Amino acid sequence: MRFEYAQDSEARSLVALRDSYGLFIGGSFxxxxxxxxxxxxxxxxxxxxxxHGTTEDVDRAVAAARQAYERVWSTMxxxxxxxxxxxxxxxxxxxxxxxxxxxxxxxxKPIRQTRDxxxxxxxxxxxxxxGWADKLGYAGFGATPRPLGVAGQVIGWSSxxxxxxxxxxxxxxxxxxxxxxxxxxxxxxxxxxAEICQQADLPPGxxxxxxxxxxxxxxxxxxxxxxxVAFTGSxxxxxxxxxxxxxxxxxxxxxxxxxxANIVCADANIEAAVEGxxxxxxxxxxxxxxxxxxxxxxxxILDDLIAALKRRMTTLRLGDPLDSDTDVGAVNSRAQLDKIxxxxxxxxxxGATRWSAPFALPDxxxxxxxxxxxxxxxxxxxxxxxxAGPVLTVAAFHTPEQAVERANxxxxxxxxxxxxxxxxxxxxxxxxxxxxxxxANTFNRFDPAAPFGGYRESGFGREGGRHxxxxxxxxxxxxxxxx
Amino acid sequence: xxxxxxxxxxxxxxxxxxxxxxxxxxSESGRTFEVRGADGGFLASAALASGKDARAAVxxxxxxxxxxxxxxxxxxxxxxxxxxxxxxxxxxxxxxxxRRATGVSFGSASAEVxxxxxxxxxxxxxxxxxxxxxxxxxxxxxxxxNVSLPExxxxxxxxxPQNSAMLGLVSVxxxxxxxxxxxxxxxSERAPLLAVALADVLAAAEVPPGxxxxxxxxxxxxxxxxxxxxxxxxxxxxxxxxxxADDLAVTAAGNLKRVVRMHDADWTAxxxxxxxxxxxxxxxxxxxxxx
Numbered sequence: 001m002r003f004e005y006a007q008d009s010e011a012r013s014l015v016a017l018r019d020s021y022g023l024f025i026g027g028s029f030x031x032x033x034x035x036x037x038x039x040x041x042x043x044x045x046x047x048x049x050x051x052h053g054t055t056e057d058v059d060r061a062v063a064a065a066r067q068a069y070e071r072v073w074s075t076m077x078x079x080x081x082x083x084x085x086x087x088x089x090x091x092x093x094x095x096x097x098x099x100x101x102x103x104x105x106x107x108x109k110p111i112r113q114t115r116d117x118x119x120x121x122x123x124x125x126x127x128x129x130x131g132w133a134d135k136l137g138y139a140g141f142g143a144t145p146r147p148l149g150v151a152g153q154v155i156g157w158s159s160x161x162x163x164x165x166x167x168x169x170x171x172x173x174x175x176x177x178x179x180x181x182x183x184x185x186x187x188x189x190x191x192x193x194a195e196i197c198q199q200a201d202l203p204p205g206x207x208x209x210x211x212x213x214x215x216x217x218x219x220x221x222x223x224x225x226x227x228x229v230a231f232t233g234s235x236x237x238x239x240x241x242x243x244x245x246x247x248x249x250x251x252x253x254x255x256x257x258x259x260x261a262n263i264v265c266a267d268a269n270i271e272a273a274v275e276g277x278x279x280x281x282x283x284x285x286x287x288x289x290x291x292x293x294x295x296x297x298x299x300x301i302l303d304d305l306i307a308a309l310k311r312r313m314t315t316l317r318l319g320d321p322l323d324s325d326t327d328v329g330a331v332n333s334r335a336q337l338d339k340i341x342x343x344x345x346x347x348x349x350x351g352a353t354r355w356s357a358p359f360a361l362p363d364x365x366x367x368x369x370x371x372x373x374x375x376x377x378x379x380x381x382x383x384x385x386x387x388a389g390p391v392l393t394v395a396a397f398h399t400p401e402q403a404v405e406r407a408n409x410x411x412x413x414x415x416x417x418x419x420x421x422x423x424x425x426x427x428x429x430x431x432x433x434x435x436x437x438x439x440a441n442t443f444n445r446f447d448p449a450a451p452f453g454g455y456r457e458s459g460f461g462r463e464g465g466r467h468x469x470x471x472x473x474x475x476x477x478x479x480x481x482x483x
Numbered sequence: 484x485x486x487x488x489x490x491x492x493x494x495x496x497x498x499x500x501x502x503x504x505x506x507x508x509x510s511e512s513g514r515t516f517e518v519r520g521a522d523g524g525f526l527a528s529a530a531l532a533s534g535k536d537a538r539a540a541v542x543x544x545x546x547x548x549x550x551x552x553x554x555x556x557x558x559x560x561x562x563x564x565x566x567x568x569x570x571x572x573x574x575x576x577x578x579x580x581x582r583r584a585t586g587v588s589f590g591s592a593s594a595e596v597x598x599x600x601x602x603x604x605x606x607x608x609x610x611x612x613x614x615x616x617x618x619x620x621x622x623x624x625x626x627x628x629n630v631s632l633p634e635x636x637x638x639x640x641x642x643x644p645q646n647s648a649m650l651g652l653v654s655v656x657x658x659x660x661x662x663x664x665x666x667x668x669x670x671s672e673r674a675p676l677l678a679v680a681l682a683d684v685l686a687a688a689e690v691p692p693g694x695x696x697x698x699x700x701x702x703x704x705x706x707x708x709x710x711x712x713x714x715x716x717x718x719x720x721x722x723x724x725x726x727x728a729d730d731l732a733v734t735a736a737g738n739l740k741r742v743v744r745m746h747d748a749d750w751t752a753x754x755x756x757x758x759x760x761x762x763x764x765x766x767x768x769x770x771x772x773x774x
Contacts, residue, residue: 140616239736239739242736243733246742247729247733430768432553436765437769438766438767439769440768441770445623447629450623450767451631452767453765456739465621465767
């Protein structure tokens with residue numbers, strides 16, 4: 001007897017897409033001189049035309065943000081700024097069904113992730129920061145912390161609306177105005193957010209959204225009219241921005257991903273660990289912040305764990321991201337698929353053993369099956385470069401010291417996972433791992449109150465919590481360092 | 484009164500070396516440079532550190548990092564307080580060295596040394612306060628215990644201020660090491676002997692080898708090696724002139740070092756905790772709550 005899943009799709013009709021979208025500058029939408037198409041990575045269907053922001057567009061957006069900063073937002077009492085942020089939080093929640101479908105259409109992420117995680121968190125992020133807006137003097141950054149000014153924010157495609165919330169909510173709460181550049185492949189949720197700003201009667205120019213590709217992002221990050229740059233994306237681009245900001249004196253935060261180690265000790269609850277591994281790197285096809293791409297398993301349970309993991313991987317559902325039963329959606333873009341495929345091929349070429357879950361991949365769209373590499377040496381590219389896809393490397397360790405050494409032998413340091421029932425060992429591992437977030441007996445948890453951000457080349461600055469406010473505050477008279 | 488200038492006595496002069504991994508060594512290059520006092524007179528030769536010396540110092544600092552950062556805050560506080568105790572016993576020596584390096588009166592020099600000792604004690608007291616001031620519990624919306632804790636960034640390259648040879652020197656070393664970082668210090672070019680004398684104090688106080696490494700020489704020669712070094716996690720540019728500081732900040736972006744550039748440094752004012760905070764990371768730890 002064979003059971004089949006019944007199709008359980010969220011209604012596409014929840015979303016009313018326009019044919020084309022302008023840029024959101026100074027409180028209203030306006031078309032630009034050139035456009036590009038944004039597609040659904042699951043079907044390659046064109047969703048809408050989006051405006052490609054040019055030098056003039058970015059100039060206008062920065063000028064609008066500056067005007068709003070000087071005339072309205074920086075002088076408004078914190079309590080009033082908070083009111084707007086509370087409104088935005090509520091509007092996000094009210095429109096969550098529509099926005100999660102929109103996000104899934106444009107990004108390829110499974111609806112379960114966007115509907116049950118990304119959207120609730122994005123709304124919660126605004127709600128959390130709304131409450132800070134009139135309490136900044138108690139946040140530990142001096143009695144009268146001031147905003148920085150205008151922030152240019154360039155975000156990635158892995159969790160578009162959630163990253164937008166991470167960037168915009170603290171910036172606005174602290175009294176800054178923003179120019180946001182969403183990722184080329186996922187502009188639609190940011191444009192929907194711009195509508196929400198209108199519905200909330202947010203003063204014009206406080207939030208500006210300029211869509212475009214990497215060149216538009218460069219224009220935003222390098223704009224001389226900014227006081228602050230916040231960037232989520234690749235380490236290479238992040239370093240370019242860091243070089244530019246070193247000379248301009250702009251404040252900077254970077255969130256650049258990593259190659260997180262997920263350490264499973266011999267005494268771990270294997271079932272829970274397997275679910276954590278699945279959540280960490282295969283669910284949402286590895287398109288998550290801090291994906292646990294390097295699995296380190298203590299030798300006695302290595303074979304059992306790999307077997308259990310492969311069994312579980314074959315029960316994942318890959319396919320239509322709008323289907324509530326889908327675990328693994330579409331890879332965000334053809335470029336990202338090519339990158340994953342190239343790195344996976346290099347893993348085989350360098351001598352690692354590849355196993356992919358046996359899935360029939362859809363004919364159209366960008367797909368990569370959940371894949372495990374064993375026999376991976378520390379020097380293989382597959383284990384050292386950020387991949388942002390449903391690919392896991394597995395290596396064994398004998399002692400906790402070895403686990404820490406392997407886990408830390410990376411240029412990055414965004415996140416790490418630990419699976420053990422032994423409290424003292426857990427504490428020791430957590431204290432020795434060089435990563436900004438340590439998930440112990442859990443993985444991939446996020447919360448507006450919990451600071452997130454990396455050590456070393458995973459970037460600097462934190463997003464979320466009291467700590468995240470520092471990235472958007474000036475502390476006059478305290479000799480604020482340029483970090 | 485000058486200790487080395489007592490009438491009729493031929494003083495035994497100290498040979499000034501680098502301080503790397505707890506050992507006083509010559510530059511691997513064999514080079515030295517003349518150090519002159521404020522009056523232009525010859526004071527001593529100091530080792531002219533090379534890029535290789537800088538790399539050796541980074542290796543020593545990295546080797547010391549697990550032990551120093553893994554020590555309890557209480558222990559670090561005890562060790563650093565011992566430094567102040569030893570320094571107190573050498574007030575006259577340091578005051579004389581400051582006087583000769585800068586040309587100020589013995590009284591002013593003594594005041595600077597006392598201020599430096601006070602600054603060291605001030606930072607020492609921070610060792611077991613940082614975690615509570617910078618860390619805390621996060622009220623997340625789920626059944627988890629969630630805490631954020633400050634941790635040291637790692638190996639910090641410190642370019643000591645050029646204009647405040649004693650007070651400035653301790654004001655940049657102490658905030659980095661009190662939280663568990665280990666440092667490679669490039670001494671003031673004009674007054675490097677004080678840094679070597681301080682290294683002697685650190686050794687006498689049994690600060691573990693490699694926690695503080697001292698290089699003397701030309702900032703423009705040594706600092707670029709440190710700014711480019713892939714195993715240095717942060718750099719304090721206090722002692723780099725503007726144009727060089729810009730270059731170093733750009734170089735430091737190569738591995739995203741934390742760059743500390745404080746403005747308007749008045750070394751005599753109480754510093755505030757910002758410099759100390761600038762070489763900290765924040766680690767957030769999640770653990771589920773369950774029965």
